[in-house]
Amino acid sequence: MADPVTGAVVGAAFGEGFAILHGTVKHVVREIVMFKSILGRLESTLDRIAPQAQKIKELILALDRPEKEIKNLIEKMEKGNELVLKCSKIKIKRWSLNYCVKAYSYSKQLKELNDAIEKFCQVDLALQIARTGLENSVKLDRNTNIAQQTLAGVNGIRDQMNNQNLDVRMRFGLRTLSVPKPRDDIVGLDLPLKELKQLLSNKKEPLLLLTALGGCGKTTLVKMLFWDEDIKVLSIVIAVLLAYFILWNYFLKKSSDQENVRRNFFSYLHDWHIWGKYIFCQRFTSSQPEGHGTKLFKHNGEDCPEFQSDEEAIDQLEQLLNEIRQPILLILDDVWPGSESLIEKFKFNIPDYKIVVTSRTAFPRFPYRYKLNPLNRVDAMSLFCNSASLQDQDESSDIPEEYIEKFVSGCGGLPIALKVIGGSLRGQLADVWLSKLTKWSEGHSIFDSDAEVLVCLQKSLEFSADKTILKEYFMDLGSFPEDQRISATALIDMWTELHEPSEEVVHIISNLRELHNRNLASLVMTRKDGTKIDYYYNEDFVTQHDVLRDLAIHLNNQEPVLQRKRLIVDISGNNPPKWWTEQKQPLINARLLSISTDELFSSSWCNIQAPEVEALVLNFQTRNYALPEFVEKMVKLKVIVVTNYGFFPAELSNFQLLRSLPNLTRIRLEKVSIPSLCKTLVLLRSLKKLSLFMCNIGQAFGNSTIQVLDSLPNLMEINIDYCNDLVELPGWLCEVLPLKKLRISNCHKLPLLPERIGNLTNLEVLRLRSCTELSKLPDSIKSLHKLSILDISDCLSICKLPKHIGELHSLTEFHMKECLRLRNQLPPSIMELQQLKLVVCDEERAKLWEPFKEFLSILKVKVAKKDINLNWLPKY
Numbered sequence: 001m002a003d004p005v006t007g008a009v010v011g012a013a014f015g016e017g018f019a020i021l022h023g024t025v026k027h028v029v030r031e032i033v034m035f036k037s038i039l040g041r042l043e044s045t046l047d048r049i050a051p052q053a054q055k056i057k058e059l060i061l062a063l064d065r066p067e068k069e070i071k072n073l074i075e076k077m078e079k080g081n082e083l084v085l086k087c088s089k090i091k092i093k094r095w096s097l098n099y100c101v102k103a104y105s106y107s108k109q110l111k112e113l114n115d116a117i118e119k120f121c122q123v124d125l126a127l128q129i130a131r132t133g134l135e136n137s138v139k140l141d142r143n144t145n146i147a148q149q150t151l152a153g154v155n156g157i158r159d160q161m162n163n164q165n166l167d168v169r170m171r172f173g174l175r176t177l178s179v180p181k182p183r184d185d186i187v188g189l190d191l192p193l194k195e196l197k198q199l200l201s202n203k204k205e206p207l208l209l210l211t212a213l214g215g216c217g218k219t220t221l222v223k224m225l226f227w228d229e230d231i232k233v234l235s236i237v238i239a240v241l242l243a244y245f246i247l248w249n250y251f252l253k254k255s256s257d258q259e260n261v262r263r264n265f266f267s268y269l270h271d272w273h274i275w276g277k278y279i280f281c282q283r284f285t286s287s288q289p290e291g292h293g294t295k296l297f298k299h300n301g302e303d304c305p306e307f308q309s310d311e312e313a314i315d316q317l318e319q320l321l322n323e324i325r326q327p328i329l330l331i332l333d334d335v336w337p338g339s340e341s342l343i344e345k346f347k348f349n350i351p352d353y354k355i356v357v358t359s360r361t362a363f364p365r366f367p368y369r370y371k372l373n374p375l376n377r378v379d380a381m382s383l384f385c386n387s388a389s390l391q392d393q394d395e396s397s398d399i400p401e402e403y404i405e406k407f408v409s410g411c412g413g414l415p416i417a418l419k420v421i422g423g424s425l426r427g428q429l430a431d432v433w434l435s436k437l438t439k440w441s442e443g444h445s446i447f448d449s450d451a452e453v454l455v456c457l458q459k460s461l462e463f464s465a466d467k468t469i470l471k472e473y474f475m476d477l478g479s480f481p482e483d484q485r486i487s488a489t490a491l492i493d494m495w496t497e498l499h500e501p502s503e504e505v506v507h508i509i510s511n512l513r514e515l516h517n518r519n520l521a522s523l524v525m526t527r528k529d530g531t532k533i534d535y536y537y538n539e540d541f542v543t544q545h546d547v548l549r550d551l552a553i554h555l556n557n558q559e560p561v562l563q564r565k566r567l568i569v570d571i572s573g574n575n576p577p578k579w580w581t582e583q584k585q586p587l588i589n590a591r592l593l594s595i596s597t598d599e600l601f602s603s604s605w606c607n608i609q610a611p612e613v614e615a616l617v618l619n620f621q622t623r624n625y626a627l628p629e630f631v632e633k634m635v636k637l638k639v640i641v642v643t644n645y646g647f648f649p650a651e652l653s654n655f656q657l658l659r660s661l662p663n664l665t666r667i668r669l670e671k672v673s674i675p676s677l678c679k680t681l682v683l684l685r686s687l688k689k690l691s692l693f694m695c696n697i698g699q700a701f702g703n704s705t706i707q708v709l710d711s712l713p714n715l716m717e718i719n720i721d722y723c724n725d726l727v728e729l730p731g732w733l734c735e736v737l738p739l740k741k742l743r744i745s746n747c748h749k750l751p752l753l754p755e756r757i758g759n760l761t762n763l764e765v766l767r768l769r770s771c772t773e774l775s776k777l778p779d780s781i782k783s784l785h786k787l788s789i790l791d792i793s794d795c796l797s798i799c800k801l802p803k804h805i806g807e808l809h810s811l812t813e814f815h816m817k818e819c820l821r822l823r824n825q826l827p828p829s830i831m832e833l834q835q836l837k838l839v840v841c842d843e844e845r846a847k848l849w850e851p852f853k854e855f856l857s858i859l860k861v862k863v864a865k866k867d868i869n870l871n872w873l874p875k876y
Contacts, residue, residue: 017077022046024081028088035087038110045114073116080113182223185386188379188415189217193224196370197231200329200354206347207355211362212372213519213545215416215456218358221372222331225356231329318348327352335359337518338464340366360460362517374413374545383415384408387422398430406437410446412546420452443570443577445554446547457551460520469499473511474520477544478552478568479594479617481645488512488523488540489691489719490641493666494615497638498591505535512542520548536767538691538721538743566592573600585609595628597621599646605629614638621646625672627654637661644671649696651675659683665714669695677701678730681712689717698725717741726750734759745769752776758783767791769815774798782807791815793840798822806832815840817864822848831855840864 025046029039087106199208212218225231321328330346332355340363346355362369375383384390384407390399407425411417425433440446447454463470473495480486495508516523526539556566561579567590569577580586587609594617603626613634618627623646631637631654640658644650652672658664659680665688673696674680681687697720715736720726726747733739734756742763744750751773758780766787768774775797781787782804790811792798799821806829814833816822817840830852839849839861849861 017074017081018046018049021077021081021084022050024084028084035106035110038114039084039087042110042114045117049117076113076116080110083109083113181227182220186217186220186224187383187386188375189221189224192221192370192372193228196221196225196356197228199368199370200231200356202368205368206353207343207357207366207368209363209366209369210356210358210372211360211369211519213374213414213457213548214360214460215414215453216372216374217415218360218372219333220415222333222356222358225329226331314345318350321348321353322350328354330355332357335361336462337361337363360519362519364517375415375418376413377408380408380411380413380418381405384411384418384422387419387426389426399433400430403430403433403437406440407433410440410546414453414545414547416456417446417450417453417547420450421446424450445550445557447551447554453547454551454554457548458555460518461555467514470511470514470518470520472499473515474548475552475556475566476592477521477542478549478556479566479592480549480643481596481619482546482549484619484645485524485541485543487643487668487670487693488537488542490617490643490668491542492537493639493668493689493691494592494617494641497666498615509535509537520544536743538693538719538745561588562586563589565590566594568594569596571595571597571601573598574602574604576606580606580608588612591615593617595619610634612636616640618642620644620650623648623650625650625652627652627657629654629657632657632660634661636663638663639666639668640664641668642670642672643668646671649673649694655680662686665689667691669693671695673697673699675700678732683711685711686714687712688714689719690715691719692721692723693719694722696725697723698727701726701728701730712736713738715739717743719743720745720747722746724748728752729754729757731756736760737762739763741765743767743769744771746771748772750774753778753781755780757781760784761786763787764810765789767815768795770794772796776800777802777805779804781805784808786810789813789815792819793817794819796820800824801827801830803827804829806830808833809835811836813838813840816845817841819845826852838862842866 025039025043029043083106087110196208196210199205210218210221328350330353332343332346335343335357336359343355343357343366357363357366362371374380381404384404388404390404407421408418411421425436436449439448461471461474476491476494476498477486479494491512492505492508495511496505500507512521512523515521522543524541524543526541553568556564556568559565561567561577567588569580571577585607589612590610591612592615593610593613596619599621601620601622603622603624605626605628608628608630610630611633614636616631616634616637616639618625618641620642621644625642625644627642631640642652649671650673652669652674655674655677656679658667661684663686664684665686667684667687667689668691670693677697677700681690716738717740718733718736719741720743722745724747726744727749729744729750731754733742734754737760739760740762742760743765745767746769748771750771752775753768755778757778761783763784764786766781766784766789769791770793772795774792774795777792777798779802781802785808787808788810790808790813793815794817796819798819801822805827809832811833812835814836819841822845826848833856835858836856837858837860839846839859841849841861841863843863846861846863849859853859853861
């Protein structure tokens with residue numbers, strides 16, 4: 001048991017140290033602006049303990065056990081008093097790294113002192129009471145009441161301070177910037193928050209990218225993350241860099257002197273201090289004589305210090321963060337393309353250091369990501385009703401549920417649209433709701449009356465000078481019906497003729513992937529083993545959010561109808577738009593013409609003059625469909641895409657109108673039947689590519705006896721996919737000598753290829769994917785000496801390869817995945833395929849290639865993973 005005299009001395013020392021510290025803090029807290037936040041917190045703690053100080057002093061004496069924790073606390077209070085006096089002597093003359101480090105160090109020590117006092121009163125004192133009670137229950141009984149009162153006082157301090165914004169406080173001598181607390185009525189983000197936190201728990205991934213379409217709630221979600229009780233962060237790091245990164249993106253986009261902005265960015269991170277009246281942002285103008293970077297912030301009228309390099313600034317910032325020695329979560333909000341390298345600079349090797357980046361773009365270099373999707377129907381309905389003040393709707397309300405459903409559907413689960421549209425209808429009568437719905441049905445856009453949604457989404461279409469083509473691609477996507485899949489090859493055909501005269505498919509796919517990464521469209525790849533050489537995208541497709549499609553159409557419609565370079569027409573029933581019927585034969589100036597009709601359309605066309613049209617997109621849903629007569633006069637037409645979005649195949653008539661088009665190079669037909677197909681084709685001397693998807697062509701091909709000769713001198717590519725009635729290839733196809741690519745997939749009734757296929761001596765690509773009844777390859781295939789890619793994947797009935805397949809001396813790539821009946825030894829001529837670089841197959845077929853590896857030095861056998869998905873199924 002400790003000496004009672006010693007206990008009395010320690011108790012007195014505690015009382016004296018507490019009183020002196022309390023008095024000093026009270027004296028200087030109003031004078032030291034720089035440390036006002038942390039000193040205010042310390043003052044609040046001391047104020048709450050002061051009424052209990054005498055009782056704590058008595059308790060220390062009663063415990064008869066002066067523990068080292070008490071002595072340590074007394075020492076900290078004495079040093080704390082000296083520290084507060086030091087803080088009062090700091091004078092601000094000029095901002096420097098040394099100044100920032102000293103300010104940060106003092107702030108940190110003051111915080112530690114505050115935490116130590118709270119911990120002693122709430123935890124250490126209670127433990128000492130419990131230990132002493134085991135030795136002396138009488139003494140415990142005498143003092144328990146005092147201890148409980150003291151603990152109640154300290155707990156009160158804790159509760160009070162938890163109600164304040166403790167997470168936003170002074171660090172580095174910087175201005176305290178609060179991240180606003182999210183509203184209580186947020187809908188649909190609880191699950192994404194849970195999933196985001198789970199991803200953050202992965203210690204192997206230091207950076208998490210949160211990506212979504214603009215207006216989906218990315219910033220709201222990271223605010224929820226910031227305030228979540230499970231997330232322990234140093235919030236000034238979040239607040240400062242969150243706010244500054246937004247400014248960085250703004251100024252970088254506005255400034256012509258981007259290098260100067262970039263160079264000074266890190267310097268200003270250190271110099272941003274608490275005098276808010278001196279912090280201001282200014283729009284950059286070309287007339288400003290000073291460097292744009294130096295105009296970002298003013299520091300008490302003095303020049304801003306600069307680091308010699310980004311590397312120096314980064315190193316010093318990392319050192320500052322390293323000294324914190326607590327978990328850090330850095331949130332960079334609303335990052336735009338072009339800033340990826342800047343993000344990389346913030347990736348420090350610090351324990352428990354995480355970065356969350358939010359962006360409309362899914363940057364490929366950051367693969368660890370979370371995509372925030374639009375709201376589901378239930379959450380969308382809830383958010384809309386909240387915004388329209390319908391959450392307390394009773395039976396007396398005159399807003400029909402049908403109206404609400406239609407508005408919610410029209411917003412497509414996009415939170416910003418639901419809030420803005422719902423808010424605009426708040427308090428309005430039912431007839432106002434109906435009026436707005438009627439305008440939507442007449443072709444008016446959600447953007448016509450609600451500028452906030454337009455401004456939000458239009459920001460996503462701000463591209464750098466070298467990527468302006470992406471906006472053209474985006475605008476073209478409006479040519480296809482809403483809520484429908486768009487064939488990737490249809491887009492390739494259209495964009496090749498409109499935007500890529502070099503016909504480099506790789507550029508188109510690259511741009512399409514960029515749209516996908518920017519969440520402006522979704523590219524769905526149905527197969528994982530596609531070749532990189534052939535650019536095989538026949539089974540892939542693109543989807544787009546309905547609101548984005550409306551945005552593309554809205555932007556297209558800003559010009560007068562007849563002057564638009566991209567004319568998109570939606571016809572309901574047999575009612576064309578007024579501008580079409582007001583003139584006898586209106587003359588349009590468009591290069592791209594898209595016409596969509598519904599299931600009530602009777603193919604009763606009004607005339608139109610479209611001499612400039614180069615790409616024609618026709619979307620329909622009826623069982624019978626006739627090409628419009630005015631197609632015959634589209635002398636510049638290069639590509640036509642005809643798509644039946646109905647459930648049943650349709651018979652397409654007037655196909656012969658295409659005969660008169662001298663520049664038509666590409667035809668794509670989907671889910672149609674054309675009895676006159678072959679007779680029309682032979683007259684299309686400019687035709688380069690023919691694509692038939694889910695078409696009924698068996699009758700047209702089977703009855704074909706035409707003579708091709710040199711009638712198709714430019715036809716180089718034929719694609720036939722999912723044509724289930726195809727039982728044989730027409731003989732004339734083997735006479736199309738210019739043919740370079742022949743792709744036939746998922747034609748399950750095709751048993752054989754014609755023996756004359758060996759005549760196609762210019763053929764470079766032969767794909768026969770998933771032709772399940774195809775029993776063998778003809779021996780004449782050995783004559784295809786230019787063939788570089790052969791694909792027989794999923795041809796379940798092929799049991800052997802041609803004996804002389806080794807004569808395909810140009811073959812570089814061979815796909816034979818899941819050829820289940822191909823089990824016997826491969827023909828010896830395989831050894832002659834000296835140019836063969838890649839074989840893609842399953843594990844069983846891979847074993848067949850083992851004996852040949854030593855003879856084929858450059859060969860790589862790749863075992864494809866089983867890819868079971870239903871993405872290829874059409875959507876109805």
